[in-house]
Amino acid sequence: MTDKPSFLPERLAFLSDLDAARYITDGLLSGKENVPAIALNKVTEPLPGEEARGALQPVRDLVDDAKHAFRDEKVTAADAWLAPRLHATLRLTRREAADRRLWNYLALGVAPDYVVWRHTTEPGKGEAPKVTAKRFRGPADSQAFARLWWAAELYRNGSDYGPVVTACGQQEMLNTALRLSVIDHRPTAQALVDLMVRGTVRTGREVNALVKAVNASAATIMYDVTAPDVERDGRSLAQWIENAEWAPAVPRRALPEGPDEERAPEESVATLTEHFAELFAEALVRGKKTEDDAAE
Template sequence: MITQPNHVPERLGLLATSAVDPFLTEQLLKGEQVHGGIDLAKVVEPLPEDDARWWVEPIRSLVEDTMFEFREDRTRADAWLAPRLHATLRLTRREAADKRLWNHLALAVAPDYVVWRHLSEPTANRPERRIAAERFRGPADRQCFSRLWWAAELFRNGSDYEPVEVACGNQDLIHTVLRSELIDHRPTAQALVRLLKSGRVSGGREVNGLSVAINAAGATLIYDILAPDQPRDPVHLRDWIAEAESAPPVERHERPNGPDEDPVPEESVAVLTSYFAELFETAPVRGRKSGD
């Protein structure tokens, strides 16, 4: 397995997608050799030096611990890393929407993690092990690190990351639901997690079927009316971001805490959980027999 680049920057930067492709070599996408890092640094736009959030060392330390802890089961790493990445890299949603940041993190700071996590296993049809280029510079629901950060942002319940661990423990939920605008409605996100925890919904086909049903119903039913959420106070997020300069490294053995925001109203979560459970009874789940 490849190691980190010879030159790892001290601070995060912005790497334009147009500048990424020359560094996505066949050797990298096959997990054989990473770039040196020096040439890549020449095309990176620096971020403000007076912001402590852009130091790379906490992120490098976190991904190295992840690779060690989950060396026997890479897919389990997502549920552990997502809340810790979110709590380490304290961003506004506007900042997190900038693909250039994630391009830089994946290619300059931790390409070895991207290879470790997403190098495919050989199969009869595709014997060559390979990493999809979108894991380095793809859309938010596919790129290695942005998918975890956004999963943590959308599935956390105020400061509580426990729902994030549940959501990220199901790969199909992340791949399917992160593409839906409905997931930005907090009661919807928490109701999905509650159905997963209850065991009512589990496998990939069931998650996909439920997602189709929820999106279809959402076209005619406004979930904000059925299950209202309370407005979020931006002060809590600003305070949490400001504390990044003095915050200690995130705990490895205990779940970290997110912004000190109010949790989702319990009544709204309960209403949607019940409603989604009813939707699931008639959801188009491939392979499910009528009456199951």
């Protein structure tokens, strides 16, 4: 199995897509090779500034703790634990998080062993288990660490990461919902989570059916009009980022706190929760018989 890097610098860095591709070998994807850490760090670019949030060791410590905590469980369970803590450790703006070079470096320079541990697929017939390359270098909804950061960013409710834990407990909320632009509307994201908390949707198939119905409905109903959000105040995020200079390591048992932003309006969330429940009641859940089918 791929090991943690033999060399870890003090600070995080940028790794371009082109350079990252050179280190994503068949041996790495199959978990049989390690990343040549010293060679890789020679082609990275330093992060601008010397802020505390650019320190590498806190991220590496999180990864080690996640692997230890979930060593005897299904590896997907680690997502709900790691997502809010990674978000609260890095303290990025969305503009910063959109830079793929950072995620390339986390996956190859900081924690390639975690990517292999978490994302090695079940072997097919006559095939060996392996990781897909997009988990190391890929879009935000697929890359191993970018997907967790964006899930935490889009599902948190102000400073509360509780909804993130709920959402990341169901893989379809990561695999399907994160790809849709409607999730950027906070009342929409919170309404989806509310339906999970209620038990209205439980399985991956049900979540998939709900998300598709919600996305289709968005073509005719403007959610940001029928269920408006409050205007976002960037000062809270800026202060939270500044506080990283003296913030302790994120807690491992309790959830950390995100930026002190106003929560999504309860009335808007309630409006969409009821609307989405109606959409789901009408949705055809794949693999589940409809009442008409059952009556025949």
